Amino acid sequence: MNAADDRQPDRVVTPYEGTGHRAWDDEREIPVPLRLHRTPVRPQWVDYNGHMSESCYLLVFGDNSDAFFRYLGIGEEYRAGGRSLYTVESHLHNKREAAEGEPLELGLRLLDFDAKRIHLFHEMRHGADGTLLATAEQMLVHVDAAQGRSCPLPEELQRRLGAILAAHSRAPVPDVVGRPMGIRRDRNT
Structure with a gap:
C-alpha cells in the first residue's frame, strides 16, 4: 500500500x-511508444477465473494515462487550479x-489532439516476454471542473502535445484504432 492509499482509503488512487x-525538457528525445508505467x-x-478481471485492465490503463499526464506536466497543482483531463470514451x-x-x-502513443481533446492508444504487454495482453483506445477531454464543461488546453501543453505527436506520428496507426464493435x-450467405 502506498502513502496515498493511507490518506484516502475510500476512493480510487x-x-x-x-x-x-x-519537468519538461525540449531537448529530451520522445520515445515511441512512451513506457511510463509498470506494475x-x-x-x-x-x-474467480484465476486471472485479471476486465475492470482491472481499465484501472491499469487509467494509471498509465496518469503517468502520461505527469510526463506532459499535469499533476496535483494543475488540478488544484480547477482543470483536468477526463476520459469520455474507451475501447478495450x-x-x-x-x-x-x-x-x-x-x-x-499519442494518436492526435486538438485544443480540447487528446486521443491515446495504450498497449499492455507481459513484462517478461513482451506478449500483447490488451490494448485501449481513449478519448480525453480537457475540462474546467468548476464550470463543468470542456475548455482549451493551455498553449504550453498544446506545444508539448505537438512535440509528442510529431514523434509518435512516425509509427503506423495500430489496426484496432477506430474499429467499430459488432x-x-x-452478408453473402
Whole structure:
C-alpha cells in the first residue's frame, strides 16, 4: 500500500498521486511508444477465473494515462487550479490473460489532439516476454471542473502535445484504432 492509499482509503488512487510531474525538457528525445508505467498483477485484481478481471485492465490503463499526464506536466497543482483531463470514451481489446504477480509493462502513443481533446492508444504487454495482453483506445477531454464543461488546453501543453505527436506520428496507426464493435457476418450467405 502506498502513502496515498493511507490518506484516502475510500476512493480510487493512482500510484502517481502525490508525485508531482516531470519537468519538461525540449531537448529530451520522445520515445515511441512512451513506457511510463509498470506494475505486477495485484491479488485484488484477480477474479474467480484465476486471472485479471476486465475492470482491472481499465484501472491499469487509467494509471498509465496518469503517468502520461505527469510526463506532459499535469499533476496535483494543475488540478488544484480547477482543470483536468477526463476520459469520455474507451475501447478495450483483451487479447490474453494475466495471472496474479505477473509483470505488466504499458506503452502509450499519442494518436492526435486538438485544443480540447487528446486521443491515446495504450498497449499492455507481459513484462517478461513482451506478449500483447490488451490494448485501449481513449478519448480525453480537457475540462474546467468548476464550470463543468470542456475548455482549451493551455498553449504550453498544446506545444508539448505537438512535440509528442510529431514523434509518435512516425509509427503506423495500430489496426484496432477506430474499429467499430459488432458481430461480423458474411452478408453473402
